[in-house]
Amino acid sequence: xxxxxxxxxxxxxxxxxxxxxxxxxxxxxxxxxxxxxxxxxxxxxxxxxxxxxxxxxxxxxxxxxxxxxxxxxxxxxxxxxxxxxxxxxxxxxxxxxxxxxxxxxxxxxxxxxxxxxxxxxxxxxxxxxxxxxxxxxxxxxxxxxxxxxxxxxxxxxxxxxxxxxxxxxxxxxxxxxxxxxxxxxxxxxxxxxxxxxxxxxxxxxxxxxxxxxxxxxxxxxxxxxxxxxxxxxxxxxxxxxxxxxxxxxxxxxxxxxxxxxxxxxxxxxxxxxxxxxxxxxxxxxxxxxxxxxxxxxxxxxxxxxxxxxxxxxxxxxxxxxxxxxxxxxxxxxxxxxxxxxxxxxxxxxxxxxxxxxxxxxxxxxxxxxxxxxxxxxxxxxxxxxxxxxxxxxxxxxxxxxxxxxxxxxxxxxxxxxxxxxxxxxxxxxxxxxxxxxxxxxxxxxxxxxxxxxxxxxxxxxxxxxxxxxxxxxxxxxxxxxxxxxxxxxxxxxxxxxxxxxxxxxxxxxxxxxxxxxxxxxxxxxxxxxxxxxxxxxxxxxxxxxxxxxxxxxxxxxxxxxxxxxxxxxxxxxxxxxxxxxxxxxxxxxxxxxxxxxxxxxxxxxxxxxxxxxxxxx
Amino acid sequence: xxxxxxxxxxxxxxxxxxxxxxxxxxxxxxxxxxxxxxxxxxxxxxxxxxxxxxxxxxxxxxxxxxxxxxxxxxxxxxxxxxxxxxxxxxxxxxxxxxxxxxxxxxxxxxxxxxxxxxxxxxxxxxxxxxxxxxxxxxxxxxxxxxxxxxxxxxxxxxxxxxxxxxxxxxxxxxxxxxxxxxxxxxxxxxxxxxxxxxxxxxxxxxxxxxxxxxxxxxxxxxxxxxxxxxxxxxxxxxxxxxxxxxxxxxxxxxxxxxxxxxxxxxxxxxxxxxxxxxxxxxxxxxxxxxxxxxxxxxxxxxxxxxxxxxxx
Numbered sequence: 012x013x014x015x016x017x018x019x020x021x022x023x024x025x026x027x028x029x030x031x032x033x034x035x036x037x038x039x040x041x042x043x044x045x046x047x048x049x050x051x052x053x054x055x056x057x058x059x060x061x062x063x064x065x066x067x068x069x070x071x072x073x074x075x076x077x078x079x080x081x082x083x084x085x086x087x088x089x090x091x092x093x094x095x096x097x098x099x100x101x102x103x104x105x106x107x108x109x110x111x112x113x114x115x116x117x118x119x120x121x122x123x124x125x126x127x128x129x130x131x132x133x134x135x136x137x138x139x140x141x142x143x144x145x146x147x148x149x150x151x152x153x154x155x156x157x158x159x160x161x162x163x164x165x166x167x168x169x170x171x172x173x174x175x176x177x178x179x180x181x182x183x184x185x186x187x188x189x190x191x192x193x194x195x196x197x198x199x200x201x202x203x204x205x206x207x208x209x210x211x212x213x214x215x216x217x218x219x220x221x222x223x224x225x226x227x228x229x230x231x232x233x234x235x236x237x238x239x240x241x242x243x244x245x246x247x248x249x250x251x252x253x254x255x256x257x258x259x260x261x262x263x264x265x266x267x268x269x270x271x272x273x274x275x276x277x278x279x280x281x282x283x284x285x286x287x288x289x290x291x292x293x294x295x296x297x298x299x300x301x302x303x304x305x306x307x308x309x310x311x312x313x314x315x316x317x318x319x320x321x322x323x324x325x326x327x328x329x330x331x332x333x334x335x336x337x338x339x340x341x342x343x344x345x346x347x348x349x350x351x352x353x354x355x356x357x358x359x360x361x362x363x364x365x366x367x368x369x370x371x372x373x374x375x376x377x378x379x380x381x382x383x384x385x386x387x388x389x390x391x392x393x394x395x396x397x398x399x400x401x402x403x404x405x406x407x408x409x410x411x412x413x414x415x416x417x418x419x420x421x422x423x424x425x426x427x428x429x430x431x432x433x434x435x436x437x438x439x440x441x442x443x444x445x446x447x448x449x450x451x452x453x454x455x456x457x458x459x460x461x462x463x464x465x466x467x468x469x470x471x472x473x474x475x476x477x478x479x480x481x482x483x484x485x486x487x488x489x490x491x492x493x494x495x496x497x498x499x500x501x502x503x504x505x506x507x508x509x510x511x512x513x514x515x516x517x518x519x520x521x522x523x524x525x526x527x528x529x530x531x532x533x534x535x536x537x538x539x540x541x542x543x544x545x546x547x548x549x550x551x552x553x554x555x556x557x558x559x560x561x562x563x564x565x566x567x568x569x570x571x572x573x574x575x576x577x578x579x580x581x582x583x584x585x586x587x588x589x590x591x592x593x594x595x596x597x598x599x600x601x602x603x604x605x606x607x608x609x610x611x612x613x614x615x616x617x618x619x620x621x622x623x624x625x626x627x628x
Numbered sequence: 629x630x631x632x633x634x635x636x637x638x639x640x641x642x643x644x645x646x647x648x649x650x651x652x653x654x655x656x657x658x659x660x661x662x663x664x665x666x667x668x669x670x671x672x673x674x675x676x677x678x679x680x681x682x683x684x685x686x687x688x689x690x691x692x693x694x695x696x697x698x699x700x701x702x703x704x705x706x707x708x709x710x711x712x713x714x715x716x717x718x719x720x721x722x723x724x725x726x727x728x729x730x731x732x733x734x735x736x737x738x739x740x741x742x743x744x745x746x747x748x749x750x751x752x753x754x755x756x757x758x759x760x761x762x763x764x765x766x767x768x769x770x771x772x773x774x775x776x777x778x779x780x781x782x783x784x785x786x787x788x789x790x791x792x793x794x795x796x797x798x799x800x801x802x803x804x805x806x807x808x809x810x811x812x813x814x815x816x817x818x819x820x821x822x823x824x825x826x827x828x829x830x831x832x833x834x835x836x837x838x839x840x841x842x843x844x845x846x847x848x849x850x851x852x853x854x855x856x857x858x859x860x861x862x863x864x865x866x867x868x869x870x871x872x873x874x875x876x877x878x879x880x881x882x883x884x885x886x887x888x889x890x891x892x893x894x895x896x897x898x899x900x901x902x903x904x905x906x907x908x909x910x911x912x913x914x915x916x917x918x919x920x921x922x923x924x925x926x927x928x929x930x931x932x933x934x935x936x937x938x939x940x
Contacts, residue, residue, distance in 0.1 A: 016720050017684030018673070018710070019730045023638075023668040023767045024807045025858045025895065034865035038725065088917055099937065100919075178855060181864035283687055389899060389937045400849060463642070464917050467708050469686035480822065605916065615932045617654075625646040625653045625920060625940035628752070 034290025037188045038181075041076075043300050044366035045306070046191065047129050050344060052264040053303075055436070057237070057324035059568065059579070061255030062245045064307055069255065070262035071300040073597070074292055075449065078558035080454045081270040082289040087457065087468040093379075094450045095386050099622045101453040101460050102547045107622075108392060109597065109602045114446025115383040116414070117596040121439045122376050123418035124425035124432075127162025128172060130373070132341035133163055137221075140340075140361045143594035145223035152340045155426045160535075162422035165373060174406045180374050187371025188303065194364025195302070198348045198359045202309035205351040210313050213350030221316040224311040230318060231335040237321025239335070240328030244320040247311045260568050260580055264440045267447070269295050271375060285469050296548060297500060306592060310344055315350070330433070345403035350516060377414050385412045390621050394534075414524070435589040436581045441572050442593060449566045455558040459544065473553040480551035484542055487559040493533040494566055501574035505584065506576045519584040522594075523573045530566065535618060629793045632656035634922040635842070635892025636913035638767070639667020639738075641706035644745050646940055651758035653940070654924050659758060659791055662892040663765020663802035663842040665745075666772065668736045670711045670730070672720050673698060681714070707918045712736035733772060746779035753781045761785045765842040765893065766804040766813040773879075785840070787823075789830040795929040796887070797837045799828050804843040804893055805874040808860060815885040821876035822906035834884040836930065844891035847871045848901040850910035854892050868891055870898075881906055887932050890927060898937065907932050916940075 026553065035229060043049075056063055086096055094115065101109030131151045140148035151157035154253055172180045210229045219226045246250045269292035310319050322342035329336035345365045351356040385407070388398040401408045424432040458465040505520055512520065541559065545551065575583035582589040610620045632650045637643040644665075651659050673683045673692070681692040683701055692698050702712035713733065715719075715723075723729045753760055760782045764772050775785035783790070786798040792798050803813045803820055815823070824841065831837050844850035852872025854862040862868075872894065881889055882904050889908035891897075898912025898921060911921040919940045926933035 015782075016724045017689075018672070018732065019723065020668055022809050022811060023666075024664075024809045024811050026668060027856060027862055028811060030854075030862040030865045034863075035865075038865055038867060054937050072667040087938065088914070088919075096939065099769065150900045183901060184867075185864060359633035368708070385899065391934075391936050395900075395902075417755070463707065464919070467916075467918060469688060472688045472690075547899040611934075611936075614934050616924075616936050618936065620654065620938065620940075621936060622939050625649050627642065627645040627649050 016153045018061045029287060032287050032290050032294070034185070036294045039271075039295030040299060041184055041188065041372045042268040043295055043299050044368055044372045045265075045302050046195065046345070046365055047126075047133065048374055049299070049303055050133070051125075051260055054323040054342065055327065055469055056605030057240075057242045057244065057260050057320055057327060059254065059258045059261075060243050060245050061094045061251045061253075061258050062247060062249050063255075063258065064247055064304055065250050065252060065255035066258035066262045067266070067300050067303045068290060069252070070259050071268050071296050073259075073561065074266050074296050076557040076561040076564070077267070077451075078269055078289055078292040080451055080554060080561055082285055083473075083552075083554035083557070084450070084454055084457070086285040086470045087286050087461075087464055093382075094446055096622075097457075098449050098453050100600060101457055102238075102449065104390075104539055104619070104622050105226050105604060106449060107388065108390075109600050110446045110449040111383055112387060112603070114443045116380045117600065118439055118442035119414065119415075120417040120421045121425075121435070121592075123165050124158075124162045124422040125393055125436065126369075126373055126376055126420060128158060128425075130164060130302075130369055131158055131161030134362065134369055135164075135341055136340050136447055137343060137346045138359070138363045138366070140221040141355060141362060148222060149190070149339060152574045155428070159422060159426040163419065168370070168373055169407075170375045170411060171376060171413070174442045177378070180378070184371045187367040190364050190426065191367040191371060192362055193360075193589075194367065198345050198365060198526065199305065199309060201273070201348045202313045205313045205348075207313055207315060209351055210347070213353075214347065215410060216353075217350040222340065223426075227337070229337050231324070233325055233342075234318055234321045235567055236325035236335050236337055237323070237328075240332070242321050242328075244316070247307055247316045256592045257386065257577075257579060260571050261437070263568060264437060266296060266614045267297070267440060267444065269293070270447075271379070287383045306344070314344070314347060326332055326487065341456050348460060348595065351431055367370060380414050381407055391616055391618060392603065392612050393482060394602045430588045431586070432588065433561065434581050434586055435592060437572065437580050437591050438592060441569070441582060442596065444565055444568055447560065448569065451558050451562045451565060452533070452537070455541060455555050455562060458552050458555060468488050470552065470554060470623055474550040475556045480545055480549075480556065483547045483551060483556045483559055484538075488538050488542065490563045490567075491538055494534060494563070495531055496569075498570055498574065499529065501570070501576050502527065504576045505574060515587050516584065519587060519590045522621040523584045524591065526573060529569075530569070534566065601618045629658065629795070629926045630654070630656045631658040631660055631838075631927065632922055633660045633662060633840075633890045633909065633925065634911060634920055635662030635890075636664040636765070636895055636915060637661070637721050637920070638664055638709045638742065638913070638915045639706075639711065639874065640709040640918060641703070641741075641745075642918040643709075643915045643920045644705075645748065646918075647922075648752050648760070650762075650920070650922060651753070651756060654922075655939070656924060657758065659760040660798070660840060660890060661760075661762040662840060663763050663892055664892065665742065665762065665764065666768050666769040667709045667741070668767070669710050670713050670732050670733060670737060671703065671705045672710055672723075673714045673716060674720055675714070675716050675735075682705065684713075685710075690749055690932040692872055699783070706741075709915045713737065738769060739771060739775055739930065743776045743791070746775060746782055749782045750780045759783070759792065761798070761800070761840075763800040763802045763842065764813065765802040766807065766811045769812050787827050787829065787894065789837075792838065795836060796927055797831045797833065798840050799831050799834065799837055799886075800840040800915070801827055802842040805846075805876065807872075808856060810839070817874055817876045820874060821879060824876055824880050828884060829882060834886055837884075837886045838888045838890060839877075839881065839886045840890045841874075841877050841880075843874035843877050843893050843901070844892065844897055844910050845881055845889070845901070845908060846873040846875045848873060848880070848903075848908060850897040850901055850908060851894050851901050852897055855894070874895075880907065887930075900935075900937070905931075907935065909937070911936070911937055 105380035135153045328334040704714040852869040854866040855868040855870040891910045895913040897910045901908045911923045925935040
């Protein structure tokens with residue numbers, strides 16, 4: 012019995028008990044938001060032959076490795092504040108700054124129009140229609156001005172969240188979770204107990220009533236319009252692994268973010284806190300993927316899978332190519348489900364309740380950014396005024412302006428599709444994926460580069476058995492070889508088209524080729540570095556094993572996004588707007604980094620020592 | 629004059645050593661430790677017979693063979709800010725069942741560790757010209773003051789005003805406003821205000837001074853900590869942050885407008901905040917990871933020059 016006592020504590024501040032896994036699950040579930048991010052990106056998957064269900068499951072599977080990596084890093088360096096400090100400490104200040112400023116700040120400028128577009132499609136448009144304003148409803152979705160208003164609304168709403176602070180935002184999120192879940196439950200119930208005939212009748216009667224459209228068979232017309240637009244899809248029940256893999260680079264728009272809700276605060280006292288963080292995030296992925304599959308099944312049962320995908324195809328084909336679309340609003344499955352009832356009050360209630368998934372989620376767009384801006388200012392890599400708190404509102408006004416003003420400009424470009432900005436949706440994911448790529452690389456190196464920190468952390472005992480370490484390393488080496496082969500093959504296909512391209516596009520191809528060479532070096536480095544440790548007899552920590560899997564997954568995503576020989580994702584070398592947008596962001600980050608480093612040195616501040624470990628004799 | 633400020637090392641051996649080494653590394657003239665030097669837990673390393681030991685660190689049970697492994701584990705425990713204690717199963721029972729026994733053990737461990745730290749500082753700082761000031765914080769038992777006072781080169785400055793150079797004085801207090809843990813040096817804000825006023829009253833020129841006050845000012849953002857339930861669980865998975873700083877510290881900062889406020893206490897509250905001309909800094913703390921958060925501040929005769937927060 013005596014050996015049961017394993018530590019003695021005294022009265023001292025900060026000794027807290029464990030937080031609730033359920034609460035952690037709520038915040039992670041908001042970050043991989045089925046209703047907002049999920050439904051939005053599912054609607055984009057109208058020209059893939061695979062199965063959405065398979066893509067959700069496979070994408071979720073790889074995201075579990077991301078969760079292991081981030082839960083491990085949080086346990087090893089809990090109060091660091093995330094990617095910025097982890098990368099700066101392990102990979103160097105320059106890498107940390109470049110990847111975190113772009114991934115946690117600049118690219119959020121592009122997320123604002125996406126949040127706005129989703130708000131417009133899922134809340135403003137259906138709510139205006141339900142409240143008897145069909146022209147306003149169609150104005151929101153069908154005009155650039157309407158979309159822009161939605162985007163500006165995001166800035167205003169999030170401004171309020173920042174002003175009220177994390178205390179109240181956490182409460183808003185929790186309340187939104189319960190209201191949103193109730194709304195989703197009602198939708199599922201409607202779809203479960205409804206049938207296709209009732210849905211078709213409801214669709215055909217509600218659309219004219221709500222949106223002032225002419226009476227017609229919208230069900231059949233939508234399927235026909237989708238087919239005419241070239242909609243392609245596999246049956247919902249099929250596995251179609253090969254074809255579905257092509258959808259994974261779309262799917263990560265929705266499920267790459269469980270770590271956004273991770274708990275970075277407080278003392279990590281042991282393995283239980285590691286597991287708590289892991290399960291908070293992992294359960295969000297598992298539950299959300301499960302809910303997505305249920306939603307698909309119910310859509311298939313009551314609306315018909317072909318209708319759903321064709322409706323998406325017809326809508327987006329109209330947006331991008333101006334083809335005919337019978338239903339001139341985004342095919343929001345939640346609103347479609349409400350057509351199964353003729354009760355307006357219930358329809359309004361459902362749209363409102365499910366809309367809470369947006370309202371609870373929307374604060375995430377700036378909260379993390381302000382944190383990174385503050386961290387950069389503390390490192391003296393930004394002027395002091397950016398972190399100034401306005402005394403009256405207690406709001407970091409300047410930091411918010413650094414978020415909001417560029418966001419308004421990007422929103423304007425996006426709403427009016429200037430420079431084809433509507434085509435760069437996936438940039439929003441790609442740039443953050445690069446940041447996660449850097450963090451995963453840091454996690455792989457951490458046990459050796461920051462040995463004392465790792466050895467003193469609660470995750471140090473978690474190691475793979477030797478045989479599994481060997482297998483993991485062998486699989487990673489094989490995957491690295493495959494990725495190099497893939498890049499070589501893609502490059503061959505693309506360079507065959509070199510002569511047909513403009514000078515600008517040729518420059519983009521050359522840039523992607525240079526990045527690929529850098530990637531070959533990086534993959535080779537990981538193989539040699541970690542492989543060397545395995546050969547030397549080291550057991551691979553679980554964090555490193557998971558890191559290798561997630562690193563390879565992210566690497567594959569980057570390869571297919573940038574080379575994209577089938578032009579499936581539209582953000583690679585073919586899309587100069589996308590490439591230049593990213594070049595500008597990384598260029599701006601580099602300019603700030605080198606400019607401020609030089610400036611601070613001229614002031615006598617040795618910024619190079621900010622993250623250097625103090626040597627102890 | 630360049631000063632290096634760190635705080636809340638909470639028994640971490642490696643953080644103390646880094647703090648003492650920071651003078652040379654950052655080329656600082658003065659080292660200031662803001663408070664909370666002592667650790668929060670004792671980890672028993674329990675003899676199992678035949679030179680084997682059992683220890684549970686961070687909820688992970690390990691079995692150790694021989695002195696070398698025990699020493700390695702002890703160093704690991706010390707670097708994390710805990711006190712390793714080699715013991716027997718019977719003694720563990722005695723400590724855990726006898727009222728006051730663990731407090732006695734804590735006191736012995738705290739003082740023994742601090743004596744070792746003072747020796748280390750005296751040895752490393754000798755001949756460098758670097759001055760070192762520490763001010764015990766709310767988590768530090770009162771007995772630590774005497775140990776620090778016995779050091780040749782480390783000076784305890786609780787309740788004192790010291791001259792940093794010909795232009796600047798430093799006012800220090802490690803006392804804090806009440807916490808949920810009823811710690812050693814905490815008192816209601818109105819009482820704390822009287823204490824602070826008494827110390828500040830000794831300064832010749834408070835408006836050109838450094839206020840080294842352990843508790844951060846209330847509502848400054850340097851005092852944001854996870855909101856807790858009554859049974860001390862973080863609410864909303866630790867995402868709800870609330871201000872827990874001192875209103876009396878805020879009052880004296882606003883009243884006297886010193887050049888610089890140096891604070892700690894809230895490990896998550898890393899940051900800076902300006903109140904008119906006063907720059908307030910909380911470098912935060914990551915003592916469990918052996919990382920020393922700090923701030924390098926260049927003091928000019930009438931103003932704060934450059935500053936930067938460090939993760940050393």
